[in-house]
Amino acid sequence: MRGLLVIIFLNYSLPKKMKQILTTVLFVFSSVLIVHAQSNPLIVNPGIVLLKDSSESKLLISTLNAFLAAAQKGNEDNKFILEKQKVETFILLDEIAGIEKDRRFKDEFFYKPYLTNVSPIKDNRYLIQVSYIGTDNNVAYLRASFTLVAHRDSNTFIYSSPLIMNTKNWKTEAFGNNIIHYENELNKTKLNEFKKLTSIFDKKLQVENKIVEFYCCDNVIELQRLVGVEYKSDYNGMKTNVWGAVSGNKKLIVLGNNNADFSNFDPHDLWHDRLSLVIQRSKVNKPVDEGCAYLYGGSWGLSWQEIFNEFKAQIASDKNTNWVDIKETPVSFKTKGFNNPADYIVNALLVQKIEKEKGFAGVWELMNVGPFEKGNEKYYKTLEKLTGITKENYNAQIWQLINTAK
Numbered sequence: 001m002r003g004l005l006v007i008i009f010l011n012y013s014l015p016k017k018m019k020q021i022l023t024t025v026l027f028v029f030s031s032v033l034i035v036h037a038q039s040n041p042l043i044v045n046p047g048i049v050l051l052k053d054s055s056e057s058k059l060l061i062s063t064l065n066a067f068l069a070a071a072q073k074g075n076e077d078n079k080f081i082l083e084k085q086k087v088e089t090f091i092l093l094d095e096i097a098g099i100e101k102d103r104r105f106k107d108e109f110f111y112k113p114y115l116t117n118v119s120p121i122k123d124n125r126y127l128i129q130v131s132y133i134g135t136d137n138n139v140a141y142l143r144a145s146f147t148l149v150a151h152r153d154s155n156t157f158i159y160s161s162p163l164i165m166n167t168k169n170w171k172t173e174a175f176g177n178n179i180i181h182y183e184n185e186l187n188k189t190k191l192n193e194f195k196k197l198t199s200i201f202d203k204k205l206q207v208e209n210k211i212v213e214f215y216c217c218d219n220v221i222e223l224q225r226l227v228g229v230e231y232k233s234d235y236n237g238m239k240t241n242v243w244g245a246v247s248g249n250k251k252l253i254v255l256g257n258n259n260a261d262f263s264n265f266d267p268h269d270l271w272h273d274r275l276s277l278v279i280q281r282s283k284v285n286k287p288v289d290e291g292c293a294y295l296y297g298g299s300w301g302l303s304w305q306e307i308f309n310e311f312k313a314q315i316a317s318d319k320n321t322n323w324v325d326i327k328e329t330p331v332s333f334k335t336k337g338f339n340n341p342a343d344y345i346v347n348a349l350l351v352q353k354i355e356k357e358k359g360f361a362g363v364w365e366l367m368n369v370g371p372f373e374k375g376n377e378k379y380y381k382t383l384e385k386l387t388g389i390t391k392e393n394y395n396a397q398i399w400q401l402i403n404t405a406k
Helices: 002-010 016-036 054-070 083-096 188-205 220-227 267-275 286-297 304-314 323-328 342-358 360-367 377-387 394-404
Strands: 112-120 125-136 139-153 156-160 171-175 178-182 211-216 229-232 241-247 250-256 332-335 338-341
Touching: 054 112, 054 125, 054 139, 054 156, 083 139, 083 156, 083 220, 083 229, 083 241, 083 250, 188 267, 188 286, 220 229, 220 241, 220 250, 267 286, 286 304, 286 338, 286 342, 286 360, 304 332, 304 338, 304 342, 323 342, 323 394, 338 342, 342 360, 342 377, 342 394, 360 377, 377 394
Parallel strands: 178 211, 211 250
Antiparallel strands: 112 125, 125 139, 139 156, 139 229, 171 178, 241 250, 332 338
8 A cells, every 4th residue: 555655646746658657557556456355356268369458458357357346336336337328337237246146055256257258349449258157066157148348448447338339220219308219110109108107107206307218128138138148047048027227317227028119018117117216116115106006007917997806806805804904914816817915906095095185295195104014103194194094993994995996
């Protein structure tokens, strides 16, 4: 560390060229300090073709090591990300985080990173491929392979996901603060439905100055490739998935669920997505959040009315049902083979009542009583304030809501 201070001191009094050299040395040194905490530094096989300039190669490897080490921590703390592609890279970082662990071998650092390729593109950019491989009893296990873009920037290298590069020739559709990226065609009917619901939800939630970008893919293989995940064992045999990331006022969603033309959006999930723009869903009361999603968007491809009819037939047909008990000990019913917690439907009915009497501000107040707690004291206290329904008369009041619902 004393040597580092000497470099910093000398840097003020040296010619410009020497300053650049010392700045590079300083950056490499700081990168080494970061990597020192990483149990598995990058392994470079002798056959890998690196950069022609050996000092450039050393800088690339040291900064890549630092990027991978920082990826095991919080995304916002990673100083080796290309700033203008921050949220795109966060999606890739989420896949790299925790990648070295393997519970089967009870080893926190079982998988080691191997540099497998460095390929020049242009404009001082390089495609970097890294694979995480572990060995046990002479058997090699491939955990994942990633592709990154390395950008030569001033006296260092910084990194990004290849998402923007991979979709540079795609088309875009923008409305409000929403941008949809797609390769060929869009389903205009679904898009118009999406626009209408988004406007309704955003008005309720008072969503302002939030940018949401969608990338449309057919399946999880295409999704992974676009983001920079060439392979990850977690997704073996999986057909569809949706990935997302948030940075500041921007949210990115990559749709890998039969959605190349945006035909497959779910109104239920759309509610959750728009809510997440204004508050972390982990901070709200989940049954109320889910009640809103069921009421406004149905579920599993069924409308709210269809879901409610199944709820009445499968759960509310038993007149001995006690709704207080169901809140404490959840019970579910099935539609299309999927489970629907009965308490979510009850909360949808309460949301309907509160919004009619108090406006959405009342729903927002109930939703913000916080996560589930034993006894639900905050929930019942707020519900009484808004509706007059108490824990003592809750069961009778819910039965009344069910019996009078249209």
